[in-house]
Amino acid sequence: MGRWKVRDVHLHVVERGSGPPLLLVHGFPLDHAMWAAQLEDLSRDARVIAPDLRGFGASDSGGDVVLMEDFADDLAALLDVLGIAEPVVFCGLSMGGYIAWQFVRRHRARLRGLVLCGTRAAADAPVAAEARRVNAERVLREGAGFLADAMLEKLVAAETRQRRPDLVAALRRTVLAASPQGLAAALRGMAARPDASPWLPQMELPALVVCGSEDALSSVEEMRGLANRLPQARFVEIAGAGHLSPLEQPPAVNAAVRSFLALPELSTARR
Ligand code: MLT
Secondary structure, three states, X not given: OEXXXXXXXXXXXXXEOOOOEEEEEOOOOOOHHHHHHHHHHHOOOOEEEEEOOOOOOOOOOOOOOXXXXXXXXXXXXXXXXXXXXXXXXXXXXXXXHHHHHHHHHHHHHHEEEEEEEOOOOOOOOHHHHXXXXXXXXXXXXXXXXXXXXXXXXXXXXXXXXXXXXXXXXXXXXXXXXXXXXXXXXXXXXXXXXXXXXXXXXXXXXXXXXXXXXXXXXXXXXXXXXXXXXXXXXXXXXXXXXXXXXXXXXXXHHHHHHHHHHOOHHHHHHHO
């Protein structure tokens, strides 16, 4: 656990294990804690690094608009600060996946592979982008309560909501603890993100696409389509999970990631 000066902010970062680096990039409006089960288990195979992105968790906020490019540049700078020169596997969930597209474009040499959980390549439709900008103003005025109410319904599968009230309560606490400035800046940044779909066929690197069977935000069809457009992707559907499959069904997600990390093409890429 540490707090590191990265560009113009301090980022809070949790690290476990040693070996090939695995960078875990959380979704909106969460923080590194969504990866608790991966930090615990995958640190047997890898050096697992889970930062709080700027504006989230215990990291500083910075800027009124944080583009996906900015988050990607923060992460590349964080690897420098941590002294990690070897290529990493970048694992992003949802907004973490939007950041992954920019990381590939801007920092390709730092990558060994990609894990994409519950995400999409398309930009927001104009109506959705406008709704994000409206929500950015609202969160600054009234705090994150309305976001927690609106999002928790959609983030996890119905089964998770019923069986794991503890998990839903912890998610709510995380959303309510987030800084309104950080949330607003990321909402504006997501609204401005470009369509990454045309870039997918050029992304020549091993990829694992992970989708919860009940994901209400990134459907199985959409994610399977995304995997089909990536030249070297495998697709895994996680039964009984919604949008947050790493949190909802950790054994299945960890097994998929572990098999991916063991692929010969990933060890070749390290040399
Ligand atoms: C996330 O989980 O990061 C969000 O669902 C992303 C989004 O709002 O598009």
